[in-house]
Amino acid sequence: MTTKNRHEKFKVALIQMAMSEDRNSNLEKAVEMIEKAANQGGEVICLPELFRSRYFCQKEDLKYFELAENISGPTTGALGKIAKKRKIIIVAPLFEKRAAGIYHNSLVIINEDGEICGHYRKMHIPDDPAYYEKYYFTPGDLGFKSFNTSAGNLGTLICWDQWFPEAARITSLMGADILFYPTAIGWHPHEKAKHGKAQFESWQTIQRGHAVANGVYVASVNRVGLEKMEQNSAGIEFWGSSFIADPQGKIIAQASSDKEEIIFADIDLTKIEYIRQNWPFLRDRRIDAYDGITKRFLDEK
Amino acid sequence: MTTKNRHEKFKVALIQMAMSEDRNSNLEKAVEMIEKAANQGGEVICLPELFRSRYFCQKEDLKYFELAENISGPTTGALGKIAKKRKIIIVAPLFEKRAAGIYHNSLVIINEDGEICGHYRKMHIPDDPAYYEKYYFTPGDLGFKSFNTSAGNLGTLICWDQWFPEAARITSLMGADILFYPTAIGWHPHEKAKHGKAQFESWQTIQRGHAVANGVYVASVNRVGLEKMEQNSAGIEFWGSSFIADPQGKIIAQASSDKEEIIFADIDLTKIEYIRQNWPFLRDRRIDAYDGITKRFLDEK
Numbered sequence: 001m002t003t004k005n006r007h008e009k010f011k012v013a014l015i016q017m018a019m020s021e022d023r024n025s026n027l028e029k030a031v032e033m034i035e036k037a038a039n040q041g042g043e044v045i046c047l048p049e050l051f052r053s054r055y056f057c058q059k060e061d062l063k064y065f066e067l068a069e070n071i072s073g074p075t076t077g078a079l080g081k082i083a084k085k086r087k088i089i090i091v092a093p094l095f096e097k098r099a100a101g102i103y104h105n106s107l108v109i110i111n112e113d114g115e116i117c118g119h120y121r122k123m124h125i126p127d128d129p130a131y132y133e134k135y136y137f138t139p140g141d142l143g144f145k146s147f148n149t150s151a152g153n154l155g156t157l158i159c160w161d162q163w164f165p166e167a168a169r170i171t172s173l174m175g176a177d178i179l180f181y182p183t184a185i186g187w188h189p190h191e192k193a194k195h196g197k198a199q200f201e202s203w204q205t206i207q208r209g210h211a212v213a214n215g216v217y218v219a220s221v222n223r224v225g226l227e228k229m230e231q232n233s234a235g236i237e238f239w240g241s242s243f244i245a246d247p248q249g250k251i252i253a254q255a256s257s258d259k260e261e262i263i264f265a266d267i268d269l270t271k272i273e274y275i276r277q278n279w280p281f282l283r284d285r286r287i288d289a290y291d292g293i294t295k296r297f298l299d300e301k
Numbered sequence: 302m303t304t305k306n307r308h309e310k311f312k313v314a315l316i317q318m319a320m321s322e323d324r325n326s327n328l329e330k331a332v333e334m335i336e337k338a339a340n341q342g343g344e345v346i347c348l349p350e351l352f353r354s355r356y357f358c359q360k361e362d363l364k365y366f367e368l369a370e371n372i373s374g375p376t377t378g379a380l381g382k383i384a385k386k387r388k389i390i391i392v393a394p395l396f397e398k399r400a401a402g403i404y405h406n407s408l409v410i411i412n413e414d415g416e417i418c419g420h421y422r423k424m425h426i427p428d429d430p431a432y433y434e435k436y437y438f439t440p441g442d443l444g445f446k447s448f449n450t451s452a453g454n455l456g457t458l459i460c461w462d463q464w465f466p467e468a469a470r471i472t473s474l475m476g477a478d479i480l481f482y483p484t485a486i487g488w489h490p491h492e493k494a495k496h497g498k499a500q501f502e503s504w505q506t507i508q509r510g511h512a513v514a515n516g517v518y519v520a521s522v523n524r525v526g527l528e529k530m531e532q533n534s535a536g537i538e539f540w541g542s543s544f545i546a547d548p549q550g551k552i553i554a555q556a557s558s559d560k561e562e563i564i565f566a567d568i569d570l571t572k573i574e575y576i577r578q579n580w581p582f583l584r585d586r587r588i589d590a591y592d593g594i595t596k597r598f599l600d601e602k
Contacts (some may be wrong), residue, residue, distance in 0.1 A: 011500060057556075085378055144590065148469070164472060165466030165469075166470070167587075169593075170594060170599070172596075173598050175599070190540050200548065201551070202513045202550050208507075208509040209466070209510025212503045212507040212510075213465070213507055248500075249502065253556040281465065284426065286424050286440070286467060287595050287596060289445065292475075293471060294588050295474065297474050297583070298589055
């Protein structure tokens with residue numbers, strides 16, 4: 001794990017992209033966009049969840065297990081090369097093949113030497129219509145993670161994790177300056193008109209709330225575009241809207257809902273300290289009274 | 302504790318008021334506004350934090366301990382009378398005198414028979430410029446609380462508690478349908494122009510986040526008006542903006558930032574169930590991995 005002297009500031013770039021059916025062209029596009037982001041000063045660059053493929057979890061089908069790959073594997077190899085060439089840090093989600101029958105929704109941190117210096121396995125696994133992840137992914141067993149790098153301390157979470165304040169809290173208590181949430185979330189087309197706005201706002205609001213509660217930056221990276229895994233399915237319209245919130249929960253970078261783009265923000269470590277001094281929530285946590293958090297429900301007498 | 306059959310719906314009313322220097326007139330005004338709220342169908346009516354007085358915590362001064370009163374005391378007596386008369390439930394904050402040298406920032410639930418059926422003592426106590434609460438209030442030792450009443454299951458928290466996702470989570474796991482946050486929060490006049498908007502948005506956003514995370518209603522009740530405890534102090538401009546959010550975090554009632562008023566919302570228990578079925582966060586919590594929550598910081602190796 002890299003633990004060089006830290007900057008006071010570093011620039012984060014989020015790659016919002018659309019995925020095609022061709023895994024190789026997705027990787028090529030990711031590398032191109034990483035180059036662009038690096039050209040514009042991006043030092044820590046994050047890709048969307050499962051960026052190598054379409055969001056196959058819309059369907060339960062054995063054949064999609066073929067998309068899984070080892071760590072290290074071809075994806076980490078290709079990204080390691082560009083990380084080393086450009087002296088950048090990459091947050092790279094991938095479908096991890098761990099063993100026959102054990103697959104994870106994972107990410108790795110690749111440092112500026114092109115080496116894997118962090119590994120997180122998605123802890124909270126969803127399962128609702130067209131997001132059948134419990135079929136594919138074994139829940140993470142590495143716990144929550146934050147990785148100290150030459151830029152900053154990078155907290156790593158994935159998509160569904162974003163609905164759980166516990167995940168944001170524990171990752172922040174590990175020293176994270178920023179919480180990354182590579183994501184694949186969108187609208188069911190038939191629901192969009194009626195529920196789309198409320199769903200999007202819930203999603204962004206709770207993540208801004210994590211920023212406020214913990215005095216950390218939050219960076220959420222989504223894909224865009226309509227993806228169907230079958231011709232006759234409705235598919236999912238991924239809502240993009242990747243964003244970065246500051247430690248007060250203020251949006252400081254915001255992407256569109258339908259275009260491929262790169263967004264940037266400067267992460268200022270002095271701002272984290274200033275905000276936490278002003279709003280000293282971490283000082284006042286009642287850790288003597290939080291045991292109930294480790295229960296499913298507090299209905300026992 | 303009242304545990305009659307529950308309605309599917311009940312109407313909540315929040316009393317946003319300005320406080321004068323006269324404790325008795327504050328109580329009279331509260332009773333008048335409760336009558337109005339009941340006339341408009343309010344079944345569960347919540348007053349702002351420490352509504353009997355100005356926000357004396359702007360200054361550390363022994364003399365303000367005189368404002369504390371026992372439970373039961375004159376305030377619970379007066380409110381019990383109106384609760385019984387109107388067959389309503391009141392969430393009544395007060396400065397509790399427990400023993401010589403032990404005072405709490407508390408609230409009681411008074412049921413429709415005029416009886417005290419719940420008692421909560423503020424767990425998280427702030428201390429920052431002009432909010433010197435650690436001087437006055439012993440941290441709560443009753444733990445987090447939710448009270449099953451003839452209307453709904455009422456979760457009770459107070460002001461600074463609103464910045465702690467743990468408090469919202471545990472109270473929700475106890476069965477709360479709604480989290481009440483009687484509050485006294487405002488702007489330092491000299492900061493308002495520069496930081497006022499961001500501060501207000503952080504405050505509302507994190508509470509909407511609690512609604513989303515837990516699939517509960519959230520009701521926050523603030524005071525309005527500029528209050529000074531000394532002639533030559535800048536005082537605090539309390540920002541009102543009392544609101545009720547639904548279990549998706551959507552604002553369904555919102556008061557102004559500067560006027561006394563009563564806001565209402567229907568709490569629909571079927572909506573809580575519907576939202577939680579659609580977004581089954583409580584199903585997927587990784588309670589095996591949340592132990593870190595009970596630590597101050599995770600910096601030990």
